[in-house]
Each structure stands twice: as C-alpha cells, then as structure tokens.
Amino acid sequence: MAYDPLPIIEIKIDDLRLDLDNYRIPTRRSDEAAALKYLFASEDVLSAARLILQNGYFDNEVPIVTHDETGYVVLEGNRRVSALKALQDPTLVPGHDKEIRALLKRHAVESQELPTVIRVLVSPSREAAAPHIARLHSGLSKKRWSRDQQANFYYSLLDDETSVDDIKAQYSGVEVVRYIKMAVARRFLSGAHFSDHSLREYAISNDLKMSSFEYAYRNSDISAAVGLNFAGDGQLQPSSLRPEQIGSKLSSIQLSALEYLLSEFRAGRLNTRSSEFKKSSEEHQRLMNFLTKPAQPAAPGVRESDDSPTAPAMPVGPQGPEGRVSLPSEPTEDSGDANPAKSKTPDDLGSKSQATPASDPTTRGPNHPRTKNNLDLSGVEYDKVSVNLKYRYHELRSINIEIFPVAASMLMRLILESTIKFHFETSGTRAQGELSAIFPRVSDEYGQIKALKSTINSVKTGTVHRPGSIQWFNNLSHNGDAVVKADDVREAWNLINPLLRHLLRPWS
Template identity: 40%
Template sequence: MAYAEYPIEHMDIRSLHLDVSNYRFAADQPSEMAALNYLWAEQQVSEVAELILRDGYVDIEQPLIVNENGRYIVLEGNRRVSALMALNDPSLAPAHQADIERLLRRFALEAEDIPQSIRVMVLPSRAAAASILARLHIGVSKKRWDLDEQAKFVIAQLGEDMTVEQLSAMLPGIESVPRVVRMGRIREALRATKYTDESLARYARGSRLKMSSFEYAYRQTAIQDLIGLKFDGQAQVISWAHTPTQLFALERLLNGFKSGELNTRRGLKPDTTAYKLLLAEMLKTDQEVAIPVNGHKPAVASNVAGVDQSDSPAVGASSLGITPGTVTPPSSAPDSETVPGTGSDAHQSSTKSDAEDATGSKLRGPNDPLLRANLTLTGIDEPAHPLTMQRRLRELRRINVVEFPSAAAMLMRSVLEASVKEHYGQSNGIDAVGELGAVMRQVKTDYGRNGQLSNAINNITRFGNDATHVPGTGRWFNMITHSVNVDVNGQHVQQAWLVVLPLVRFLLNEPPRSA
C-alpha cells in the first residue's frame, strides 16, 4: 500500500467533537454529552485523565479526525480527547462533574498546565481511517520491550542527578523501576564474571537466561549471602561473587537454571527439601573449592550440577538449609529498596553494621530504629499521587529527625492529614475536610474496626490531656504544633512514625471504601 502523508494540524479542544458512533459504544449515543458520560463511566476515562494530570499530555500518537459537514469528528483518540474536554470544562460531563472537580483539586498544581489545544491528524474520510483503526486496535503496532530491554532503557536514564525515586516518578508505566534496575545490574555483573566453564559463561551472558526467572533466586537473602550479592538503596550492585567459594555457589546456581533443574516453579521455594539441598550444594568451604591456576578451571567445578554431595559437611545440615554460622543473617529485608520512597540515605542509615547513635557512640549490630536519623517510608506508592504529595513525602523521608525533631513531627502531622484527604479525594463520596481531629473522625468511622489499623487509629484519635506526652497521638501532634510546653526529640518522632506509618501506607495505597 502506498505511503499516505496526512496533514497534522493544531486545533483547539473546543473545536473537536466526539464520535457518537464510536465502535466502543454498544449503540450510537444520542449526543456528545451522552458519549462523554458513557466514556467516562464505561471506558475508564478517569484513569486517562489522571495520567494526563500526573504525567502530562503526550501526543506521540495524534488523535485521528475527519471533517464531516464542517465538524471535526474524532475517530481515534476519543478517550484522550474526552479526558481533555472534561478537565478543561467539567460541566461537559454532568454525571461525573463532581469526580472531575475532585480530581482537579487533587492535582491542582498539574492542572494549571492542561493543554487547551492539541495536534491532530486530519484524514479525508472514515474509509481512509478504517485500516489505521484496525492496525491500532486489532493488530499489534508495537512489540513490547522485554525486561532486559526495559532495564537497558531505565539504566540509561540514571545518572548523578537522577535517583531511582525520581525515575520512578518519571516512568509510571514501569511497575517497579528499582526491580528493573536490579535486573539490569545483575545482567551486567553476570557478563563481567570470569567463569570456569566456557559453556556456562555463554549461557550466563546470553539471552537464554531470563532475568525474570533468575530473579526468583537472587532476591532471596540466603542466596544473596552465598554469592556475595548486596544492593544499595539505589538498586546498584555493591558486592558480587569474587571469592572461590562465592564463584562456586554462583556457578552451581547457574547450572541449575541451565539444566532446567531450577525455574520459577521448581527448586527455589523456601522451606522445601529441594531448596535446602540447593543451598547445601552451593555452600562449600574454601578447602573444597579449588582456586583456578594459570587460567585452568578447578576440577570440583567442572560438573557443578552433578557433584557428589554424599560426603559434604553441608549436606549433613541440609535439614536446616545451611551450615550454622556460615551464612550471615541479613540486617534488613532483601527487597527493602524496591519500595518507592526508600532512598539511598534511608537505606544507608538503616543497614550499617556498626551504626552510630545520635551522640556518636558505636552501637553493636544494626541500628536501633528509634535512633535512626531518618524515617523509613516503606510500602508507599509515591508516584501514584500528585506531585505536591510526592514532594511532601520526599521532604519527610529526608529530614533529619535528630537535628530537627519539631519540624519533623509537624511535617509528619501534615503528611498524615494530607493522606486522609488524598484518600477520600479519590472516592465518589464526600471529601474529608477540616483539621486532624475532624478528618480522623471520618477515618475512625470507616476503618476503626479494621484489626490492622485499629491500633494506629485509636492512638491518633487520642486528644485528651493524658495523651499529651504520648508520641503519635492527636494531642501530642497538637501540642508540638501549637505549644512550647512539650519538648520533642528524634526518638519521639520515630515512635510517632511507628504509630502513623501503617495508616498512612493504607490510606495512600488502598482505594477508599465508598469507592
């Protein structure tokens, strides 16, 4: 078919008209208003509108229009156009006007940049558009990037001035940017490793080893310890197999994947006999692993997957999975850096083996959580919320609670109150309005009987004098904000955050009950 170059024009949103005969409709709609209401209700236009507000409007694929009797009818892109129409004038969709106005309040800062006009491609007729519509909606116009390709793209965006958290906010289409970065960094480490078996090297460096499968192994703490793997808070590999023992363990693991012994459904499920045997076989002493000399591979690793383990001391402890005292227990959860909002500063402050408290004294083992200088915002999906909310969460994560405890406590109260209002701002019900006490009454009414939240809710809703000096209560927050008669330190702030975090996490991650 010959190449047809259709004109692209810049048109005011108000000059465009929805197609009342859109193929998405079960039957032709009687009017554009009915079409807009239908699309908003049945075709998830609210999600499109939220994406436009949160991430901006991108016209990499222009809406397709046709001029019929002097009216520009939108044949392709009705959801995008209807979202822009409603955001510019909520009254155009009266059945959803309240929801649209609520969305505009949530993203008030971003709403200032809603485009009034967009570029469109003008086609000569509906017939000319038919083949294009079929290719877009019936065929596959683009081949989706696999995880390796996603990882290359994401890592290319990282730099000294770009953090994983910032990139997560920029790329909401990727479910977990830290996860993809880890995959890419592991792939780089695998390709840089010197193996004792050339066929295994080709497998580890090639495309046959899928990161989505290998991830099932390397995300487990026991395996990380055996192959010397550590990540930092930015999903970077800061430690990798380099001793003979660690290299042997890595080759044993890779041979398991190469042979089909290990995969997403077999051999890697903790607490199973197969998994414990795998750990035992990976766990060799330095004496058992021959060190390569003059480029020659050690004999013990020549057939790693088939090594006779009958005399291995590790197998004697296989019922436990590992030899006692050999594998160091992790100081934190292996996937802590996957959670949006866990920055490198927070990661470093929470994983030091010999940490310092607020006075500079050395502490044995991991930091006492109450002595950390920063709060840990685990489990909060920051990129899903307005830019203003993201900034407030970022400030709370970065503030030093030891040096600025009062400021941290007041910011925590602000985040808590804003989380309640953001939660209810997503629903079809009333917005939660007022100060902390007022909005918490609404929360207690809706979620007070939730066993996982009741402790936090009951504490935060304590406003009596007996709660003045109890961190995390409503009375404590009020006194710190409005009175100088209550002193506060970093430990108090950390104690309050232990109360507040479960509720904030729930409010920001879960849809409201009335929705």
C-alpha cells in the first residue's frame, strides 16, 4: 500500500473533544464532563497528569483525531488530552480538583510551561483510524487493552452497514463473537432495574470483569434464566431492541436471578473456577434450581426457607438454672393446636407476614430468599453449641429483617464472634477479645482452605461498604448515622454463612 501521510495540525486543547464512544468507557457517557470523570476514576489520568508536570509534555506520539459535526474528536490519546484539560482547568473534574491543584502547586514552575496548543494527527474518519489504533494497543509499547476494552472496541464498529461477519473478516483470528457478547452483556446490565443501587454500580463498572461473568452466561440455561438470549453472532435477541432496552424489560423472576448471580460474583463466592458453571456438577443443578424454581405455597407451620418447622417465638425469660434463658422445645407437626405459644412465628410477633394460607397460594410472592422477611439458617448446625448461643441463633432465625435490620445485623455480629470463641474453646485454646482481635486466629487457621479463603478475606479486609465485613459490623456498632437495609443483612449473612457452618463442625 502506498504511503499517504495524514495531516498533522496544531489545535487548542479547548477545541478537542473527548470520544464519548471511547472503548475504554464500558457504557457510553452522556457528556464530556461525565467521560472526563470516568477516565480519571478508572484510567488513572492523574498519573498521566503527574508525568506531564514532571517530565513535560512530549508529542512523539501525537493524539489521533477525526473531524465531525461536534469538532475534533480524540480517537487515540484521551488520557493525555484529559490530563491536559484538567491541568488547564481543575474545575472540570470536581472529584479530583484538590489533587490536581496540589500537583500544580508542587510543580508551580513546570506548570507555567504547559501547552495550550498541541499537535494532532487528523484521520479522515473513525473507520480509517480503527485498525491503526488497534495495532498500537496490541504491542508491548502500549498498555494492553483489557478484554472489556477490546469488546467495546469491536462492538463500536457495528453499524447499519457493518455486521459481525464483516468485522470477523477484517480481524481474522480474533474471537469477535466472544467480544460482542461481552459488550452487549455489559450494556444489558446497565439497563436492568436493580433494586440495589450499589449492585448496579458494580455491574456497570470495571469491578465486574466480563471475562469472569462470561463463565456464567456462556451456559445457555443460566443465560436464559437471567434474560440473556444470544443469537449466533453474539448479539441479543430480539434484535429489534438495544441491549439496554432488553435489560430494562426483565421479569421479576429474571431480575431476581440476575441480582443473585451478580451478588455472588461481588462476594467472591462465584468465579471462573466455580463448579456451578460445570453443567455436569451437582452445584450447577442446585444453582439452576435456585434461579428457576417457581413459587410454592407454604403449608401452615412450615418455614419458607426449608422444610423444617417454623422457628418458635423466643421468650425474653424466664431464666433457668445458672441464670441461663430456658429454651422452648422445637415444635412438632401437631403441636400448633395443643400449645399455641410454641407454634408462634415471627409474624405473630408483629412482623409483616408474607405467607398466606395454603388454600390461597395466588396471593403469595415468589419463594426467593430476597423476598423473605427472615434469614435462611438451613444447613447451619448449631444444635451442639452452648444453650445461650443456641438461643441467639434461634432469635436470629426468628427476627424480621425488614422491620429490624439493625437489630438483626448486631445479633449477627454477636453470633459470629461468639461462634468463633465457642469453636476455639472446644479446641482447648481459647480466643479472647472482640471480633477484630480474634478473627486473625480464624484467618491463620483456615485462611488457606480453598472453599473459605474468599469468605475469610472479605470479612477480614472488606470496607464499611461490604456487608458482613468486620469494618461494616464495627461501623454499624459505633456510627449512629450508619444505614442498614434488609438486603444488606441478607448479603452479610450470605458472606459469613459458610464460615459459621465450618466453625460449627466438631473438631476431628
């Protein structure tokens, strides 16, 4: 091919527009200010600004731009241009303006030499620049794109005249369909109406890697359960709707399944090595049963969470021998009429009832953990613990987390700490102190067990925003303004549940 040099011209930084379709941006930003904010938050533009101040702006690799109706759009070099814009006017990035001003103050002399005009290479079109930009990021001289960024790049090439097959022909050897699936899955997630705002933020951010999430949706039964129906070219069906629109039209069952799946990824309980994604495994079948099981009417006296009798209403007193609270016996199938006090459920204590008589199942909501007022303690074998600790487990099982989320959280913290102490006391070497003081003992003892490693790490190092972590429990205990909702309680329980079950096993 003959050499046809593209023009290099000088343009004011103020006249350059960031690329709102930039493949570094997972979901298209609505304006330049939002794109600038995203790039600073996710692409470490602050480091680029620091290097420019320290070493000066060097244009051996000039930004690549194209001209459209909005002016000159930066196709390659958005980080550098973003850094220059922010250094010129820190108010453009409100969340980072203090850091930028501090840099400018520290490099007061160098900042006087910052350019207001830079050279750029002008491409006749976005399409003409695309293969050259891709080549720049495939070698070692540039930061390689993540799979998410590559996915957004290939997806951006689609239009009314360019099909997936056209892209495959142009980029032979590239898993184009796989990347298209990643891109549309991200956009699908951005359109879903999550009940938990923090879960939506996780779903559309780089924290959720599509290269991990694809292990779930590449299973056709899982993808169908959450509403992801892929065509052969990797795009979503129906093709008449954008992925965001499809995500916004999920049924309540599909949305509930999607939220559960993402919550498990966020908690680290699902990952690329999870057996749940192997169709031949029992874990996969259990996951599918959970995601797709239709609502079942609850029989009187039966818990929604399992087939065991409903937890009895726990009395505040009286106390038995040695000052301990006397525990009522577990109700039997025919004890409801004989002894009403023993057949009481959390609903009898004033909580909102979700169950209705079995003769009228149509008024029940779906039988899903996130629709229940009580935590599911099935599989947690606390029958061998001390009487008072057993009482606390019974009370946690009975408490209505919709009405008393803070109380449930505080009780959960107490149970975690008490169970750790009970566990090590039975080993012959006691653990003493508060939760943060005794948890390193758990980490040292069990932190290398594959099934518990993620859970222990999340509890130990999670922030105040991670339900179930030590910091989250402590913040709730000491910060009167801390807010906790029922879903936070459920998420905290999902995190510590496997650890409690392990700690409740007898020492071998």
